[in-house]
Amino acid sequence: MDEFKLIQQIQRDTRTSSTGVKLGMGDDAAILEIPAGKHLVVSADMLNTGVHFPADTSPYDIGYKCMAVNLSDMAAMGATPHWALLSLSLPKSDPGWLRSFTQGIMSLAETFAVAIVGGDTTSGPLSVGLTVLGTVEPGRQLLRSGACPGDLVVVSGTLGGAARVLDLLQNDTGSGGQNIPDRLLLDRPQPRVSLGQALADYASACIDLSDGLLADLGHLIKASKCGAKLETASLPAPALLDNLDDEHRWTYQLAGGDDYELLFTLPRTHAALIGSWEERYEIRLSIIGCIEDGEDLYCTKPDGQPFQPAKTGFDHFAKKH
Amino acid sequence: MDEFKLIQQIQRDTRTSSTGVKLGMGDDAAILEIPAGKHLVVSADMLNTGVHFPADTSPYDIGYKCMAVNLSDMAAMGATPHWALLSLSLPKSDPGWLRSFTQGIMSLAETFAVAIVGGDTTSGPLSVGLTVLGTVEPGRQLLRSGACPGDLVVVSGTLGGAARVLDLLQNDTGSGGQNIPDRLLLDRPQPRVSLGQALADYASACIDLSDGLLADLGHLIKASKCGAKLETASLPAPALLDNLDDEHRWTYQLAGGDDYELLFTLPRTHAALIGSWEERYEIRLSIIGCIEDGEDLYCTKPDGQPFQPAKTGFDHFAKKH
Numbered sequence: 286m287d288e289f290k291l292i293q294q295i296q297r298d299t300r301t302s303s304t305g306v307k308l309g310m311g312d313d314a315a316i317l318e319i320p321a322g323k324h325l326v327v328s329a330d331m332l333n334t335g336v337h338f339p340a341d342t343s344p345y346d347i348g349y350k351c352m353a354v355n356l357s358d359m360a361a362m363g364a365t366p367h368w369a370l371l372s373l374s375l376p377k378s379d380p381g382w383l384r385s386f387t388q389g390i391m392s393l394a395e396t397f398a399v400a401i402v403g404g405d406t407t408s409g410p411l412s413v414g415l416t417v418l419g420t421v422e423p424g425r426q427l428l429r430s431g432a433c434p435g436d437l438v439v440v441s442g443t444l445g446g447a448a449r450v451l452d453l454l455q456n457d458t459g460s461g462g463q464n465i466p467d468r469l470l471l472d473r474p475q476p477r478v479s480l481g482q483a484l485a486d487y488a489s490a491c492i493d494l495s496d497g498l499l500a501d502l503g504h505l506i507k508a509s510k511c512g513a514k515l516e517t518a519s520l521p522a523p524a525l526l527d528n529l530d531d532e533h534r535w536t537y538q539l540a541g542g543d544d545y546e547l548l549f550t551l552p553r554t555h556a557a558l559i560g561s562w563e564e565r566y567e568i569r570l571s572i573i574g575c576i577e578d579g580e581d582l583y584c585t586k587p588d589g590q591p592f593q594p595a596k597t598g599f600d601h602f603a604k605k606h
Numbered sequence: 607m608d609e610f611k612l613i614q615q616i617q618r619d620t621r622t623s624s625t626g627v628k629l630g631m632g633d634d635a636a637i638l639e640i641p642a643g644k645h646l647v648v649s650a651d652m653l654n655t656g657v658h659f660p661a662d663t664s665p666y667d668i669g670y671k672c673m674a675v676n677l678s679d680m681a682a683m684g685a686t687p688h689w690a691l692l693s694l695s696l697p698k699s700d701p702g703w704l705r706s707f708t709q710g711i712m713s714l715a716e717t718f719a720v721a722i723v724g725g726d727t728t729s730g731p732l733s734v735g736l737t738v739l740g741t742v743e744p745g746r747q748l749l750r751s752g753a754c755p756g757d758l759v760v761v762s763g764t765l766g767g768a769a770r771v772l773d774l775l776q777n778d779t780g781s782g783g784q785n786i787p788d789r790l791l792l793d794r795p796q797p798r799v800s801l802g803q804a805l806a807d808y809a810s811a812c813i814d815l816s817d818g819l820l821a822d823l824g825h826l827i828k829a830s831k832c833g834a835k836l837e838t839a840s841l842p843a844p845a846l847l848d849n850l851d852d853e854h855r856w857t858y859q860l861a862g863g864d865d866y867e868l869l870f871t872l873p874r875t876h877a878a879l880i881g882s883w884e885e886r887y888e889i890r891l892s893i894i895g896c897i898e899d900g901e902d903l904y905c906t907k908p909d910g911q912p913f914q915p916a917k918t919g920f921d922h923f924a925k926k927h
Contacts, residue, residue: 307645311829312750313682313814314649316742319640324628327723328635329650329737331693333730361634372652372735402648409654414693414735416650421637429633493634508632 291378291406295371298387303367303400315402317368323420326364330355334411337543338472339454344382346472347413348389354495355417356397356476357545361493363427363485364419366397366478371404372414397478427484427491432509432550436489438574439559441477441546444498445534446470446523448541467525474545480566484549487558491549497540499594501548503582509550515539515574515584517592531586536594539584550576612699612727616692619708624688624721636723638689644741647685651676655732658864659793660775665703667793668734669710675816676738677718677797678866682814684748684806685740687718687799692725693735718799748805748812753830753871757810759895760880762798762867765819766855767791767844769862788846795866801887805870808879812870818861820915822869824903830871836860836895836905838913852907857915860905871897 296310308316319325332351334340342350352369359366371390375383394401399417450471457465477493484491492505498515506513517531520538529537551559556572563570574584586592617631629637640646653672655661663671673690680687692711696704715722720738771792778786798814805812813826819836827834838852841859850858872880880891895905907913 307744308747308749313679313812314647314685314740316683316747317646317648318744319646321642325638325640325646325739326635327638327689327691327737327739329691329693329724329735330726331695331728331730331733331735333695333728336728336730358634362637364635368648370648370650370737372650374652374654374733403650405651407652407654407657409652409657409733410731412652412695412730412733414650414652416648416691416737418646418648419635423628423639426629426637428629491634 287378291383294380294383295387298384299391299394299401303398305367306400306402309400309402315370317402317418320420322422324423326359326362326419326421326426327416328355328358329414329416330358331412331414339451342472344386345389348386349392349473351413351415352390352393353474353476353545355415356393356478357474357493359417359419360476360478360481360547361427361491362421363425363481363491364421365482366399366417366419368400368402368418369394370416371401373404373406374409374412375406376409376411393476425485427481427488427549429490429492429505429508432490432505432511432576433552434511434576434578436550436552436576437556437572438502438513438515438548438576439551440521440548440571440573441480441568442475442544443521443523443569444544444546445537445541446525447474447543449525449537451543467523470523470525471543474543476545477547477568480547480562480568483562483566487555488549488551491547494544494546494548495542497542498548499539499582505548505550506576506580506582512577512579512581513574514577517584518587519571519573521569521571535592536596540594540596608699612704615701615704616708619705620712620715620722624719626688627721627723630721630723636691638723638739641741643743645744647680647683647740647742647747648737649676649679650735650737651679653734660772663793665706666710669707670713670794672734672736673711673714674795674797675866676736677714677799678795678814680738680740681797681799681802681868682748682812683742684746684802684812685742686803687720687738687740689721689723689739690715691737692722694725694727695730695733696727697730697732714797746806748802748809748870750811750813750826750829753811753826753832753897754873755832755897755899757871757873757897758877758893759823759834759836759869759897760872761842761869761892761894762801762889763796763865764842764844764890765865765867766858766862767846768795768864769858770846772864788844791844791846792864795864797866798868798889801868801883801889804883804887808876809870809872812868815865815867815869816863818863819869820860820903826869826871827897827901827903833898833900833902834895835898838905839908840892840894842890842892856913857917861915861917
């Protein structure tokens with residue numbers, strides 16, 4: 286199958302209609318009409334094999350995760366996603382692989398009514414570049430800045446599951462990954478788009494968790510010019526971490542990447558909303574700490590002593606120097 | 607240098623102000639205000655080492671070419687570029703390499719007032735994903751469709767130079783690329799943004815030349831549901847092709863990729879404009895053929911006989927099957 290047939294297959298297998306698509310795939314660029322009174326929100330991610338997903342990940346799950354990661358950025362802004370551009374670097378032309386990959390992409394694109402309006406294909410090492418575009422009402426965006434001392438620190442879902450799965454996979458010998466429980470914690474993060482939109486009028490700051498709780502909360506408090514305290518006893522854990530000792534579990538929860546949950550700060554006057562969001566969006570929300578004066582980020586154990594994990598988050602270049 | 611310092615360096619070294627930037631780099635997404643009455647035009651490209659640029663290409667020229675290729679897509683739409691997102695996969699964290707690369711990006715970004723508003727960095731094989739966003743007045747976009755029988759086929763600049771440089775590089779032994787003349791034909795294509803905007807009211811169809819003249823004209827006539835005839839005698843050549851025999855030269859001009867010139871069709875009633883565009887934009891424009899009924903694309907030699915090059919254009923996956 287040549288390049289143009291591959292592109293045709295992508296066009297055929299993807300949803301290309303959404304609000305405001307004046308010109309979709311097939312020309313030198315897409316043309317979109319942004320609804321009057323809305324701002325454009327745009328984010329790009331590049332995902333590489335062996336970095337963002339293990340080399341044995343199924344093409345469906347690679348597609349799914351690439352879309353989930355980008356939608357998670359939209360969620361963290363309180364934005365509504367509408368369109369995406371898909372750039373694919375593929376080692377070979379494999380229509381079956383591509384079909385499964387696009388099905389993974391489309392499972393989320395359909396759920397969130399996102400149209401694939403353009404992109405690029407090239408030969409090369411497996412790599413996926415996705416640009417997602419959405420809209421937000423001016424003034425209703427969620428930013429990393431805006432957290433104030435006294436605000437509650439809240440997180441959706443559970444923490445550390447994806448990193449634990451990754452470690453189990455990397456230490457797996459012989460099972461071919463078949464014996465890894467809860468692998469979907471790594472492969473299929475749930476973009477919290479509806480929650481993000483609901484938070485827009487109440488949360489003072491928001492970020493999605495990609496590098497790990499401490500690293501991403503660090504970005505948030507730096508942008509907000511404040512500090513934060515976390516309590517290990519409040520960190521939500523998936524069942525997969527139940528059999529670990531405390532310090533091992535806390536390390537996954539504080540430093541493990543790839544959870545793609547929303548981390549947000551909420552003025553205490555809105556604390557009562559947390560329960561209603563949990564019910565409406567069928568999602569667990571946990572108060573894990575609070576924003577403080579200063580610029581320190583620290584974590585306390587149930588006995589009141591500080592806890593500092595050996596690693597603090599994923600750094601793409603940390604191991605090279 | 608860790609990942610976050612790398613990102614800070616990119617932020618510091620790139621232009622982040624342009625029209626409508628409500629929120630630039632540093633959050634989960636950028637927020638842009640699209641001017642009232644304009645449509646958004648968006649395009650994404652992924653460029654890999656060894657595919658889109660030889661492995662020995664300087665970081666400055668890699669940055670330059672990535673931006674040029676994307677701006678060329680905006681030019682082909684008649685759009686005005688404003689913003690870009692840069693996704694970078696890098697084998698190692700090298701601040702000097704990155705500085706030179708961003709200088710290449712910025713040389714064009716400054717010229718065209720394009721702000722880098724977001725993106726991503728990851729470890730992995732060298733690969734650049736660029737998304738460029740611009741605007742166009744509704745109805746003034748240039749499309750691949752719209753060519754009509756009788757229209758002139760016109761091309762900017764010269765053809766085949768980039769492919770010839772690439773062949774010379776690949777057959778180069780020992781000089782380390784130092785003896786290759788006119789290497790900038792490959793490394794620094796000129797995005798024809800102003801020309802594209804000028805064409806918007808007159809050209810019936812337009813595409814930029816990335817895969818080669820025959821391949822890209824093939825896309826244009828397929829979208830326009832018509833055929834086309836080219837004349838080898840009219841194909842513009844750079845001086846680099848002067849010492850080649852006719853068939854060798856024509857093959858580069860018809861099938862060589864990477865020229866990033868604009869190929870457009872023009873109703874004959876507007877033929878007189880060609881000279882004024884050449885003067886105003888200081889660019890060579892050549893009438894190389896005309897649009898015909900049917901769906902055939904063919905090329906005639908000065909003796910009236912047909913000419914068909916052995917290869918017709920670049921296909922990323924052609925060699926793999």
